Amino acid sequence: MTRQTTVEVTGSSQGTRRGTEIRLDGVTKDYGLAAPAVDDVSLTIEPGEFMTLLGPSGSGKTTTLNLIAGFETLTGGTISLNGADVSDVPPHRRNLGMLFQNYALFPHMTIAQNVAYPLRQRKMGKQEIARKVAEVLELVQLTGRDDTHPSKLSGGQQQRVALARAIVFEPKALLLDEPLGALDRNLRSALQTEIRRIHREVGSTFVFVTHDQEEAMNLADRIALFNNGRIEQVGTPQQLYAEPETLFTARFLGDSNVFELGQADLGGNVGWEGENWGVDPDTVATHPGVRKASAIVVRPEDVEVAGGRDAVPVGANTVRATVRDVEYMGSYRTLLLTMGDRGLFGRARVSALRGDYAIGDDVVVWWRPRSQRIVAA
Amino acid sequence: MSSPTRTRRRPDTVDPIPWWLKVVGGLVIAFFILPTLFVIPMSFSSATTFQFPPPGFSWRLYENFFTNPVWLDSLGNSFLVASLTAVLATTIGTAAAVSLSRMDNRAARLVRTVLMVPIVSPAIVVAVAVYISFLGWRLTGTVTGYVLAHTAIAVPYVLVSVTGALGGFDQRLLKASASLGASPLTSFVRVTMPLISRGVLTGAIFAFIVSFDEVVIALFLRSPLFQTMPVQMYNSVTVEIDPTISAASSLMVVAVTIIFILPQLLRGRAGRRQEPRP
Numbered sequence: 001m002t003r004q005t006t007v008e009v010t011g012s013s014q015g016t017r018r019g020t021e022i023r024l025d026g027v028t029k030d031y032g033l034a035a036p037a038v039d040d041v042s043l044t045i046e047p048g049e050f051m052t053l054l055g056p057s058g059s060g061k062t063t064t065l066n067l068i069a070g071f072e073t074l075t076g077g078t079i080s081l082n083g084a085d086v087s088d089v090p091p092h093r094r095n096l097g098m099l100f101q102n103y104a105l106f107p108h109m110t111i112a113q114n115v116a117y118p119l120r121q122r123k124m125g126k127q128e129i130a131r132k133v134a135e136v137l138e139l140v141q142l143t144g145r146d147d148t149h150p151s152k153l154s155g156g157q158q159q160r161v162a163l164a165r166a167i168v169f170e171p172k173a174l175l176l177d178e179p180l181g182a183l184d185r186n187l188r189s190a191l192q193t194e195i196r197r198i199h200r201e202v203g204s205t206f207v208f209v210t211h212d213q214e215e216a217m218n219l220a221d222r223i224a225l226f227n228n229g230r231i232e233q234v235g236t237p238q239q240l241y242a243e244p245e246t247l248f249t250a251r252f253l254g255d256s257n258v259f260e261l262g263q264a265d266l267g268g269n270v271g272w273e274g275e276n277w278g279v280d281p282d283t284v285a286t287h288p289g290v291r292k293a294s295a296i297v298v299r300p301e302d303v304e305v306a307g308g309r310d311a312v313p314v315g316a317n318t319v320r321a322t323v324r325d326v327e328y329m330g331s332y333r334t335l336l337l338t339m340g341d342r343g344l345f346g347r348a349r350v351s352a353l354r355g356d357y358a359i360g361d362d363v364v365v366w367w368r369p370r371s372q373r374i375v376a377a
Numbered sequence: 378m379s380s381p382t383r384t385r386r387r388p389d390t391v392d393p394i395p396w397w398l399k400v401v402g403g404l405v406i407a408f409f410i411l412p413t414l415f416v417i418p419m420s421f422s423s424a425t426t427f428q429f430p431p432p433g434f435s436w437r438l439y440e441n442f443f444t445n446p447v448w449l450d451s452l453g454n455s456f457l458v459a460s461l462t463a464v465l466a467t468t469i470g471t472a473a474a475v476s477l478s479r480m481d482n483r484a485a486r487l488v489r490t491v492l493m494v495p496i497v498s499p500a501i502v503v504a505v506a507v508y509i510s511f512l513g514w515r516l517t518g519t520v521t522g523y524v525l526a527h528t529a530i531a532v533p534y535v536l537v538s539v540t541g542a543l544g545g546f547d548q549r550l551l552k553a554s555a556s557l558g559a560s561p562l563t564s565f566v567r568v569t570m571p572l573i574s575r576g577v578l579t580g581a582i583f584a585f586i587v588s589f590d591e592v593v594i595a596l597f598l599r600s601p602l603f604q605t606m607p608v609q610m611y612n613s614v615t616v617e618i619d620p621t622i623s624a625a626s627s628l629m630v631v632a633v634t635i636i637f638i639l640p641q642l643l644r645g646r647a648g649r650r651q652e653p654r655p
Binding site for chain 2: 069070071090091092093095096097098100102104105106107108117118121122162165166169175
């Protein structure tokens with residue numbers, strides 16, 4: 001327990017961080033299709049940072065990772081590691097570790113031979129190889145299986161071996177391509193913890209690709225959210241969740257109630273289906289797109305539900321709603337609602353003790369202007 | 378068969394091969410093996426002409442074979458040509474299979490088809506074409522000529538067997554290998570080759586055997602100074618009616634059978650070694 005705590009402290013203090021800065025500058029990959037797979041992406045990943053590239057499939061996150069690894073060639077822009085341009089360096093000279101979804105262990109080699117593979121490429125002495133292999137297998141908590149072949153291990157164990165193999169040669173950074181995608185839920189969360197621990201202990205830069213927003217929130221120092229080959233928003237998980245800049249970000253991370261405003265004047269109040277809502281200037285996204293079309297986003301945990309308008313405090317924004325379903329989640333209940341004249345779908349999270357809502361009840365949903373977020377559509 | 382019986386019996390009927398297919402299979406096996414069963418007894422015959430059943434037991438035909446330099450030279454020539462063909466055809470066929478497996482487009486399919494042409498074209502057509510070109514290049518009657526011609530017809534066998542092995546090969550392993558610092562050549566030697574070695578070995582054996590018992594091209598390319606075993610066998614029945622051919626045939630059958638079975642035996646032992654330890 002104590003060890004865990006000390007590690008956490010050193011890991012989070014910026015001074016002790018080793019690792020490589022990865023800088024993408026106008027990175028573009030165009031296969032000649034209708035739209036480029038990666039379109040003018042610029043991103044600086046700090047030394048020792050755990051950066052997650054998040055996005056739906058086809059959003060360009062995996063292509064971006066392959067561009068960093070060198071498996072794809074750039075059609076525009078540059079990639080540099082610690083300031084050195086590696087755009088034209090072949091993958092085997094980039095010195096980057098990589099983890100794959102299917103583990104990609106060499107089936108004809110034992111665990112120890114797999115882990116020793118990158119060290120043998122670097123012409124390291126036999127004894128040093130043996131020492132490093134033992135060390136790293138201990139780090140991933142997989143000792144005593146040295147002479148086993150990969151097919152005899154479970155998926156989780158195989159990914160531990162792959163992780164050991166990818167970090168044993170102290171690469172400049174570790175690239176992880178949906179490494180937990182093939183594992184079941186429990187194992188996935190165990191390995192997430194493991195990967196975080198190893199990131200803290202190794203202190204090198206990690207770039208992690210996933211389409212699972214929970215995984216991204218759980219692991220990342222920062223998230224780069226991809227959409228249609230571009231980065232929609234970069235920030236800490238908390239920033240992306242609490243201060244989304246765009247509608248896409250708000251919808252991709254967590255559940256949201258989204259009220260589209262059309263061409264709204266952001267000077268004072270905004271209107272939605274005849275409701276008149278107050279605006280807190282701090283909650284308006286700084287994204288340039290906000291001046292155009294925009295939407296109001298409110299998280300289900302930020303709304304309250306009242307029986308009538310007289311129960312709502314002054315200054316709150318309100319909307320009429322009807323309860324369509326109640327989901328009991330153990331620690332809370334989620335009301336599924338239809339809101340306003342046209343029956344917009346919405347969610348409200350209420351205390352588990354509030355069992356007094358029935359399907360068909362007419363209610364008023366309200367929230368304070370500072371709990372909402374105005375985003376670019 | 379009534380349906381309740383079938384339902385009850387279902388767990389027993391795991392054998393997916395119906396009885397009639399086994400009969401057909403048995404007939405095919407007999408068709409291929411029966412000639413051998415005649416040749417081998419005849420090779421121990423004491424007769425000076427072809428007779429079946431043999432009138433008596435004798436080692437005479439084997440003695441003929443192993444004391445006659447014409448037979449021995451042709452055997453040596455065949456081994457030389459077949460070995461060189463196996464090496465060359467395996468190299469070319471493996472290289473072709475590996476690179477074609479990475480390209481999946483129309484050009485790759487076209488190249489594959491072109492490489493398969495020698496398998497479907499009549500031997501005599503290939504032989505005449507080879508003969509005419511090799512006359513001009515002065516390659517008839519030379520080891521080089523035999524090896525080149527046999528390689529052309531052996532490459533498709535290697536291509537097919539290595540392509541089959543590559544079907545089960547995960548190309549992502551090469552990405553992993555590169556990310557771990559291995560150059561493409563190192564990756565090929567240390568990752569690709571070990572995993573497709575079975576297919577390569579099978580291809581090499583096929584190439585060897587294709588060359589070893591090829592007769593049509595060999596007949597055209599032969600010279601008084603250089604001929605292969607099949608050509609000598611052909612001579613021995615058409616020119617001299619020499620029953621030594623049954624000893625030669627038996628030796629070839631045994632040699633080829635050993636070559637085919639050896640890897641199976643070795644593989645069986647290697648497979649047992651990989652079993653998990655208790």
